[in-house]
Amino acid sequence: MVQYNQSLSLISRTLVNIKSTNLKFNEKIKGTIVEKWVAYWKLVAKDYKDVGRSLKQDIKTKPLRSGLYFTGASLLGLCASLNPDMQSFRAKYIQSANDLGLVPTTLANPQALNHLKYIERSFNHNLIRYINLGVLSIIWVDKFSEDCNLYENTCSYLQVPFWEIRKRMLDIGFLNVWWITSRKMLDYDINY
Template sequence: MTNKILHLRNLLTNRASNIKLNLTNAKMPERFKGTIVEKWVNYWKQLGIDYKEAGTSFYEEAKAKPVKTSIYTSIGMLIYFSSKKNPSETDFIENLRNYNNDLVLVHESCHKPESSNHVKFIQRCFNEGILRRLSLGFISFMWVADYDKGVSVYKAICPHLQPEYLTFHKRIIDVGFWGKWWNLQNKMVDYDVNV
């Protein structure tokens, strides 16, 4: 098995060196010299050289510091897969409607007040048009704005009266990560048990 791998590695190395040799020895025809075609070919050659140097330097650093490379690779993979599973506003509204349907099927005297009040608050915000989603690519936040997007009063459009960054965390009502809206899900645990 090892001999086959070594043979394949040598074959690929020889093939790559032959391609590299052919590309470096390739001459530009006289009719293309000084034209945009020559500039275009030189651009792509230089781009290939740059990528090759970046790849070899990455490989050398990965070989020298394998722990650092594995940590960075793991973090990168986590962010990549988290971004693929980042929930949308449609997912949030769908979950809200499903939880509301669950609450409707249970008599109000059996509702857990925290669950019932939270769903009613979110529905009110949605109906008023003040529910917003902020996506950071791999994580999302549902937050409450002061005004609907269509409102054009001075308070709504003045940049100095917009929500402050330091108090923004108070406006967040849910966090979406890895395909779930976590706060809504936690509030609906034992929604049919009035405590």
């Protein structure tokens, strides 16, 4: 019991010290820009606390809608974390070329062979471009290399418009899979 009373008195003394320190700090910063800054962040913290309370209340009143929102946000987060990059496209191309290289050209699927040759030519001419859309990635072929300094390449009015990227699209990456290359390499060892 004596130890309990000592710890209570220690806690009360600590609280008194914190309050007095807080009062001294408030008096020091009164009328300065720091006071406005502290007030701003207190309001931001209060706003977030209110949002948290209202979110908790919404979850209790509408659990199905909250579950759907949470599931959708989780799926978007998963898609964003599994979004492939240019390095994985290059690795997929090399793996596909190695797989196709083990098959005689008379037995290789011409569609897979032509697709990989087109990717190789585009890489060699530095025409491959990568667009990251957050949850998926697009690999497309540009008209000119980045090193090319022709007027047609530098003029913004003559660039490839976004609606034409669909025609120049080489692959779509989603959930760590490059879908077009994977589809074309599905039966790479069957010539039909």
